[in-house]
Amino acid sequence: QGQLAESGGGLVQPGGSLRLSCAASGFTFSRYAMSWYRQAPGKERELVASITSAGGSTNYADSVKGRFTISRDNAKNTVYLQMSSLKPEDTAVYYCNAYRSRWSDYWGQGTQVTVSS
Secondary structure (H helix, E strand, O other): OOEEEEEOOEEEOOOOOEEEEEEEEOOOHHHOEEEEEEEOOOOOOEEEEEEOOOOOOEEEOOOOOOOEEEEEEOOOOEEEEEEOOOOHHHOEEEEEEEEEEOOEEEEOOOEEEEEOO
């Protein structure tokens, strides 16, 4: 059974940066597209960024384009989300997702990111 473990969340001031990591285990990481989602209080979970299995293509929500960068290291079974120029509206629980098919779809437990002065 696949497992994902996020880390790197915390409290940061507006304009600051954070780097989230998601370590994968229990499945062949290099065969899965990886994504970061987030969910703010009272809001639906939304896609933030995604990256293809080989890392050749990425996709971003309009709200984070130019500020966030998703990357992966298939040798380390890890996906990253570099977040810069953070805004209070980026405050949310950030979740890592691994997807290959509807039968191979894994989620992490989430990591809290709070942007506040």
